[in-house]
Amino acid sequence: MVRRRLSLNLLVYSLISSISLMVYLQRNSVKIHNYTFNIINLVNNIKAYPDRGYIHKLEKLFSGFLVPCSSVQSYQHTQGEAINLGLVLINTGLPSTSPDFRSDEFVYKSVRNLKGILALTGDRPIHFIIVTNPSSGSWAGQIISYCITRRLSLDIIQERWFRWRNKDRLPPLKFSLVDSEEILNLNPDFIQGLFDNREPSTAEKNKYSSTLFYVAPLYHLAFKSLEKLLVIDSSDLEFLVDIAELYDEFNELEKDKKAIMSLGLDLAPHYYNQLGKYRRIHPNTEIGKPGRFQGFNTGVVLYRLDRMRESEIYNKFLSSDRVSFLTKKFMYKISLAEQDFFTNLGFIHPELFNILPCTFNKQESIQYLAPPFEEIFDLYHDCKEKKDVKVYHINGCGPTLELCKHQDMPGSRLQGDKTYHFFHANFEVFWE
Template identity: 45%
Template sequence: MKRVDFSLVNGNEITTLRPDFIQQFKNLSSSSGKYSRDFMYLGPLYHLGFINLDRIILIDASDLEFRIDIAELDAFFSKFEPEQVIGIGNDLSPFYRQIMNGYLKENPESPLGKPGKFQGFNSGVVMFNLTRIRESALYDSFIEPENLKSLWDLYGYKPMLGDQDWFTFLGFKHPELFYFLDCHYNTQISLEFMNERFLEYFDDYHFCDWIINVKVIHYNGCFDEPWNCNFGSPEENLDRHKSKERRIHLSNIFF
C-alpha cells in the first residue's frame, strides 16, 4: 500500500489573505446553509494560501469514488496550454441553463449554459496550477471586489454555489484560462434535473459514458435513482419516461 501523508490547513488563514474578496462574494450571493460559509469561497485564493506548492488537485471529501490512481489525473497538468491555469470538468446537468434563462432570452444565440463546452463547471474535481495562477494578471484581476461584481452583473446572476459559480462564470468570460477535464474524471450521477421541464435535453448535459468506462464517480445531489429525486415511485417514474432507450439508459449507465 502506498504511503499517504496528511496536512491539516486552517481555512481561516486563507480567508484573511483577501477578506475583501470573501466578503464581497458573500454579499453578492443568494446562498444559505453550507454555501454561506467562508470555506465555500476559498477556491480562487489557493494560490495565495499554498505559496510553497506548484500545483494541487482539489477533490470533494465524501462523495467521490476513484477507479484509477490519482496520478492519472496529475498527468493532465502536462497537457495544459500555456494560458490554462485550472483544469475542471462540466457540471453534468442543466443547472446553469436554468438559472441563465433571462440572459438567454436576451441573447438567444449565446452558447452559455447550453450543452457542450459552456454548460457550466462542477467543482468536485479541480486541478490548480498554482504557479501559473500566481503569474496570471487576468486571473488575479477577478479577485478584485469590483470585478467580481461586474462578472455577476454581466450575466444577471446571483451566485448560489460558492466558488463553483466563480469558476463557471470566469470560464464563460475567459475560457482560455481553463483546461476542460474529460467527464470520465468527474462523472456526476445525480438525476435531480431529469424531470418534465428538462427531459427533452437532459441527456445532452448528463450522459458521459457507460459506467464501466468511468474513472471517477461523483455521488452528488439525489444520486442515480429518479425516485430519490422526488419523482415518485419507480413505477410512476417509468410511466413518465416510457421510451425503451431511456430505460436502458437508467439500468446500464447508473447503478
C-alpha cells in the same frame, strides 16, 4: 497514548487474522508451509512500516496540529515527487472533537472516499493537504488517521487477494493541516464580494453558506511554495483508478499554456436554468448550452498555482467589484460558491480553463431529469461508457426518480418509470 493505541490496533488485527487463518487452514486441509509463508509476509510488513514513520506522522495528525500555509512545501522522496492532494474537512455540525463514524453522513462518505483512494494507490508518494480550522483540526485528523491505520492493519494481516488493493503496502505519505481562515484572510474584500452576491436562500440554509466553500480561488496566494495542487470533493467521489492517473492530467494541462486550472463540465442543465434571464436577452448565445459553455463542476480540480499567481487577468477578478460585475452580467446570484465564480469567469475568459475529461468527474445526479429539462438532460449528462469511467461523483439526488420526487410530475415522459436510474454497486459493503 496515541502510539500505544495505534500499535495495539495493529496487534489486535494481527492476532485476529492469525487465529482466523489457522481455522481456515484446518478446515480446508491447507499445507502448513502456506501458513508459514503468510507469517513471513506479516513479519516483513511489520518491519517495513516503522521505516516510513507512520506512527510519528499519525500522532501529529491525530492531535490536529495546524501549520502555516506558507510552510507547506512540495514533498520530495526517493520514489518521486509527491501528489499534492487537497481536501476540505471542517466540522460544520454539532461541536465535537471526535468524528461520529457511525451516524454522521459526511464522515461516513469521507471515509468511504479515502478508503477507495488508499486501496488503489500505487507507489507514488502522497502529500495530504487538509484545509480545516482550529476547532476541527483534531476531528479531521482522526478521520484521516482512521483510514490510514485501517489500511496499514489490512496490509499486515491480509494478502492482497483478500480485498482488492493495488499494492501490498502504502506509499510514503505526508500530512499538512492548514487553517481555512488564514486563506480567507488573504483577500477579505473578494470573499465579502462572494457573500454579498449570494442567493438569499443560500445565506439562510444552503450548505454553501459556510465560508469554507469560498477558499479555492485563493489557493495560489496561500500555498506559494507549491506549483500544482489537486483538490477533490471530500465525500462524494468514488475512485476506480490509482489517483496518480488523475494527477497525470497535469501533463495535459501543461500543453494548454494559457490555462491556470483543469476542471470538468457540470453534467446537468444547471447553468442553462440559472442563465434563463441572460438567455432571453441574448437568444443566440452559446453560454449555458450543451458543450464548452455549459458550466463547470468543482468536485475535481487541478490547479496550476504558479500560473494562477502569474495571471494578471485572473488576479484582476479577485475583488468584490469584479465579482459583482460577473454576477450582474450573467444575471443570477451565487449559490454554489467558487463553482459559480469559476463558471462565470470561464464564460468571458475560457482560455484560463482546461476541460478535464468527464471520466474523471462523472457526476450522477438526476436532479434535472424532470420537466422542463428532461428533453435536454442527456445532452448535458452524456459521458463515455461506464467501463471508461475513472472517478464517479455521486452528487445531487438519485439514484432513482422516486428519490428525486420526479416520477409523478405532470407532463413528464418518465412518469411512473421505475427503470431509469443510476446503479453502481460496491458489493464489498454487503460483508464489511
